Amino acid sequence: MSTPDVLEAHADDEGLRLSLPRGAEDRPVDLLLDDQRIGSFWLERDTVEREGARWWAWPAALRPHLVGRTRLSLVDHASSEQLAALDLVLGGPSDPEQRIVVADAQGNPLGLDKSMRLMRLFADRSAEHLDPLLDSIEDVLAALRSCGVEGFVAYGTLLGAVRQGGFIGHDSDADLGYVSAHDHPADVVRESFRLQRALVEMGYPVTRYSGLAFKIFVQESDGTRRGLDVFGGFLREGVLYLMGEVGHPFEREWIWPLGTASLEGREVPVPAQPEHLLAAMYGESWRVPDPAYQFETPASTRRRLNGWFRGTRVQREEVWDPYYSRRGAGAKDRPSDFVRWVRRRERRAVRAVDIGCGTGADVAFLARHGVEAVGLDYCRRAFARKQRKLARRDLPATFRWANLTEVRSTLVTGALLSRSPGPTVVLARHVADATNADGRANLLRLARMALGGQGRLYLQVLSAPAPGGNPLGVHPIDVDALEEQVRASGGTVVARHDLAGERPGETDPGATPYLCRLVVQWPQ
The missing domain is CATH 3.30.460.10 (Beta Polymerase, domain 2)
Known part of the structure; x- marks a missing residue:
């Protein structure tokens, strides 16, 4: 427990809970574990309010090291005054005397840099x-x-x-x-x-x-x-x-x-x-x-x-490239319930565009059903394996790199897609809820160009936190605001389905909806 008149602090496996003195000035503090400086954060700017206190979650890079005992200290960076100190046991160590060590494989101490990565400082x-x-x-x-x-x-x-x-x-x-x-x-x-x-x-x-x-x-x-x-x-x-x-x-x-x-x-x-x-x-x-x-x-x-x-690398090296590298060749790669649902509604479609196609599983599903399918994604590594596999099988599927946060990429891709005739369906599963406002505007712009007034856009987004955790990179969004954005683009939401799971009708009807599917059209 810390000195009450300075700063009251508690910690568990999720993070730090801080009770600040009334009228306390926001300032940066250093986090020390057994006298080793691990990183720094501002008491208010970098914390969130929770149940009348300030909450600082352990950074993701630090969590694997937080197993064992330690003496945690919070120190004012400017004055070196100790603001809080407490003895902790985190992570349920098998050895009760095990100390927390934040170091690399060679034993060199690590600390959090400005991007909250553990590095040798x-x-x-x-x-x-x-x-x-x-x-x-x-x-x-x-x-x-x-x-x-x-x-x-x-x-x-x-x-x-x-x-x-x-x-x-x-x-x-x-x-x-x-x-x-x-x-x-x-x-x-x-x-x-x-x-x-x-x-x-x-x-x-x-x-x-x-x-x-x-x-x-x-x-x-x-x-x-x-x-x-x-x-x-x-x-x-x-x-x-x-x-x-x-x-x-x-x-x-x-x-x-x-x-x-x-x-x-x-x-x-x-x-x-x-x-x-x-x-x-x-x-x-x-x-x-x-x-x-x-x-x-x-x-x-x-x-x-x-x-x-720029605009071509945001989160790609930090998130998406490592994610798809870790999946490996043996990872499960099945078509989504979303694409099956769209296929049932669009039996006559001869052409489909899957924006944010990821590994290309939904593209492969559509191609196997005779639909000329185009997969678009920001991370080429995601669809590279499926691209090679479908080419060997001579299925009607192609893949392109596209970036919704770049207007140039959106306009060029949309112009290329607009040249292909025939009834079209555009799919975007967990794309609008994985990008920013500019990305959502370009998603609608790209879909409208690809459709040319001859088909529909199908969206699936997270409208509330998902049970068991949100998909990587996805965050709940305000669906009403998204509908307003659709109307501002000249489109019409012709159907909205609020779901408590991936498959309509197969979940508890009393469960809280957390998924939303929108069907959008634009006039010719």
Whole structure:
């Protein structure tokens, strides 16, 4: 139990329950387990209210380690004042004396980074471990310079160099940036791809995030393969756009000519007046350490950067690619009850489009019934196995990559689909409830283009939390608001079915509905 007049805290296998003193100021705190700093969070901003207290759930990456005994402490990050301390037993250990250990397989301590991933943080690394990283930074900056671009350290690496002359203890990676001499998005994208080709020719493996950001992999002297992020930027109409988070009024002389700062005893290039870039990245309070800092990019900046350069990888590497990799060849892959229900209602359909097709099981079902089926998905890895299998069997099925959060992808895909004649049905099972408002608008736009007034769109969404947990990436949405969005697109909801399970009529009629199916039409 903590000191009551400071902060009352309780913990269980789900998370932390905190009772804050009345009028307490929101502030970041460090979470320690047996005196090892694990991560940080803000007492109010990063918690939710539950039964008169604040609740902080254990991050998903940390949960597997929470088995055993520990001494939990919450410490004010700025003053190092201990706010709460309690002894815990979590996870039901078989050995009553087992201690919680948050470390990798080699025993190196791990901590939560800003993305709530468990990483080896700089605070737990010696100078011997940091030297290979510094060597990599110098190598990559030299490679960029040989390609005609003057790079500099950026984001947390720049912040640490300017504020304290070294890496930030709670950080885990290094970032680089550059500002192009071009001022048009198309030209800076062309330059970025030219840089990538040149670096690959030098022997550097490179993977791309977007039209203006990529990661360079470097083999360090200790054998570690490290990736350094390179964020491109450019000045346009008095605004600096730097990939990641920046869209801010800026002057050329704040960047050029580049200056230097000390990073762990080495001189590294920085913008001419780095305080202006740090203010654009972290706000005017950048000098005050905040281990739980969250970027709050203005919507206008995010829309510009998405429209110009990115939108093709959101959650793909973090969620969908790993998910479909784990499924493996032996995973169950059966058609859904939803596609069977649609097929019963649309016997005359000769063509179908499955938006968000996933593994392609519903596409295969339709193709086996003689329907010319097209599967669309954001993750190519999801349908790759089914695509090869159906091609070998010469079934009428094709697959395409499509991204509902990109207007360009939506319009191109919709134009291609609109060229195929014949009665059409479009299916979208757990798509509207797995994307954002822009994605839902593009879902309706794509369906309308594909149908051309000659068929119907069938939607299935989660309208309330599902018993046993929601499907991966899916969250309940307001179906009434979705219907309003349909009407705003010019469509009509011709049928609505609220269900307490996948199969209508096969569940307890008294059960609470949590699924909703909508049938939508647009006029010719």
